[in-house]
Amino acid sequence: MEVLHADEIFKEFKEHSIAEFFKKNRQMLGYSSPVRSLVTVVHEYVTNSLDACEEAGILPEITVTITKLDENAFRVGVEDNGPGIPKAYVGKSLATILAGTKFHRYMQQRGQQGIGAAGCTLFSQITTGKPIKVVSYTGKGKSFICEVSIDTVRNKPIVSNTSESETAGDGKRGLYIEGDFADVKYENSDHGVYEYLKRTALSNPHTQIKLVDPEGKETVFLRSIDTIPERPKPTKPHPLGLSTNDILDFAHASQSRKISSFLIETFARTSQNKVNDLRNIAKGVDFDKDPKSMAWAEAEELVKAIKETQWIAPDASYIIPIGKEQIEKALKNILAPDFMSVTKRKPQVFRGGVPFVVEAAVAFGGGAGKKTAEGYEGNVLRFANKVPLLFDSGSCAITEAVKDIDWKRYKIDIENQPVSVLVNVSSVYIPYSGVGKEAIAQEDEIIDEIKLGVMEAARGVQRYISERTSANIDKSKYRTIMRYANQLAKDLSGLTGIDEKEIRGDLEKLVTKHYPKALDKEEQEEPEGKGKAETGDEGVQ
Numbered sequence: 001m002e003v004l005h006a007d008e009i010f011k012e013f014k015e016h017s018i019a020e021f022f023k024k025n026r027q028m029l030g031y032s033s034p035v036r037s038l039v040t041v042v043h044e045y046v047t048n049s050l051d052a053c054e055e056a057g058i059l060p061e062i063t064v065t066i067t068k069l070d071e072n073a074f075r076v077g078v079e080d081n082g083p084g085i086p087k088a089y090v091g092k093s094l095a096t097i098l099a100g101t102k103f104h105r106y107m108q109q110r111g112q113q114g115i116g117a118a119g120c121t122l123f124s125q126i127t128t129g130k131p132i133k134v135v136s137y138t139g140k141g142k143s144f145i146c147e148v149s150i151d152t153v154r155n156k157p158i159v160s161n162t163s164e165s166e167t168a169g170d171g172k173r174g175l176y177i178e179g180d181f182a183d184v185k186y187e188n189s190d191h192g193v194y195e196y197l198k199r200t201a202l203s204n205p206h207t208q209i210k211l212v213d214p215e216g217k218e219t220v221f222l223r224s225i226d227t228i229p230e231r232p233k234p235t236k237p238h239p240l241g242l243s244t245n246d247i248l249d250f251a252h253a254s255q256s257r258k259i260s261s262f263l264i265e266t267f268a269r270t271s272q273n274k275v276n277d278l279r280n281i282a283k284g285v286d287f288d289k290d291p292k293s294m295a296w297a298e299a300e301e302l303v304k305a306i307k308e309t310q311w312i313a314p315d316a317s318y319i320i321p322i323g324k325e326q327i328e329k330a331l332k333n334i335l336a337p338d339f340m341s342v343t344k345r346k347p348q349v350f351r352g353g354v355p356f357v358v359e360a361a362v363a364f365g366g367g368a369g370k371k372t373a374e375g376y377e378g379n380v381l382r383f384a385n386k387v388p389l390l391f392d393s394g395s396c397a398i399t400e401a402v403k404d405i406d407w408k409r410y411k412i413d414i415e416n417q418p419v420s421v422l423v424n425v426s427s428v429y430i431p432y433s434g435v436g437k438e439a440i441a442q443e444d445e446i447i448d449e450i451k452l453g454v455m456e457a458a459r460g461v462q463r464y465i466s467e468r469t470s471a472n473i474d475k476s477k478y479r480t481i482m483r484y485a486n487q488l489a490k491d492l493s494g495l496t497g498i499d500e501k502e503i504r505g506d507l508e509k510l511v512t513k514h515y516p517k518a519l520d521k522e523e524q525e526e527p528e529g530k531g532k533a534e535t536g537d538e539g540v541q
Helices: 006-012 018-024 034-056 087-095 116-128 193-203 244-253 259-266 272-281 296-307 324-334 397-403 444-482 485-496 500-514 516-523
Strands: 061-070 073-079 132-138 142-151 156-166 173-182 208-212 218-221 339-344 348-350 354-364 379-384 387-389 419-427
Touching: 034 061, 034 073, 034 116, 034 173, 034 193, 034 387, 061 193, 087 116, 087 132, 087 142, 087 156, 116 132, 116 142, 116 173, 193 208, 193 218, 193 324, 193 379, 193 387, 244 259, 244 296, 259 272, 272 296, 324 339, 324 354, 324 419, 339 444, 348 444, 354 444, 379 397, 397 419, 397 444, 419 444, 444 500, 485 500, 500 516
Parallel strands: 061 208, 379 419
Antiparallel strands: 061 073, 073 173, 132 142, 132 173, 142 156, 208 218, 339 354, 348 354, 354 419, 379 387
């Protein structure tokens, strides 16, 4: 066999753009199966609409229209009432991979990589050869219309067929995106578009979403609240959780003149007093030197000192979760459970100094859980920054945490009872296990917090089940005793001469005194659970 020299081998050495990479590896973006691919398209457009509306201070109204073109081809149209996209940024926003307003900001957002919408453009292009159609209304009396596609070799947008037109009124805002996609499938299942939008409405109760399915059927998920969530603010990383490499990256990019000022200016909860504490521990670090000249050994010693220092927890004001009251209203609106228990944990940090907040809810009875041929089974509703996660559940930190809980301890049979477990993780940076953003990486700190949150919520359901069981026992005993009350009153009346009705009344008072819960059960068919809903499906039309 002929031996080749390095010069001959490296003749094939070429550079490739990120767009070319994802063109060959579309499954990494979530386009791995027909059903998942269609959900991924809807997910990317809807999350962008939600982020845009909230950043502009607008209550979101989103319409998703799915039209069947062929056996495995569908047209997806998504319209919102957001701020729109300025003409100069349409191509970069929708047809340039790793470009956008999110990746470089240390701030809580649904999207965070600058891949989503551009990935949809790429997917349409490689499955149908067609561009994405865009109409952008910016509220200035005009609309900008165009088609966008990607030059995959250069990862550059191609904007064509552009035009501008007058809108009906000066105040019209929003964005309409339409694309044709092949190798996709629409189905009504736990992993379909309907379920995705239903869960989006659940985790975003301030949003109204309308779905027009391929058969023309319209479903409206009504908003549960009319309050726009507080707008997330940019924050700084928390010192806890930072690695040696993290410290060096921040230090070498810093404009500070000293390591001491670099620490105060770059990281949250870091004051001059904290720097003094670090000085006393990290003796081998010169805090007066230029941070750009920091060496690995110094950064390593600094990280050790940080771990030995007491820190105030991350500032929760920079993370905007769904909210306890909002979760309760949304669960009542969408699932109408007999009872629910909702909890919110205090902020914590995981590696990289990233703060996060866990919200957990356990809903019991009513529309909770999933119906099966044998009866019911529990289900887990996973969310990250209010975005539903439908796929890759096996590799998700939420699934791992829920699976590791001893549910029998809380008198819950999660495999055979109507139980829904909702978990939302909010953070300025969600550590997804893949580019498709369908599972949260199994970080120990996140798993532990999820377990604590779910167990806290489960204790509330445990108390409800115990009270209900106790009430049922009392009710049974009460009925058994009262079954003989009439005869006993009659016999006692004959022996004593006291009025029969008076004796029966006294007997009822005596029995009720011993079994007070039974009377409550008789007067109202079901005990009042905190999440008891008046109607079974009032949030959907």
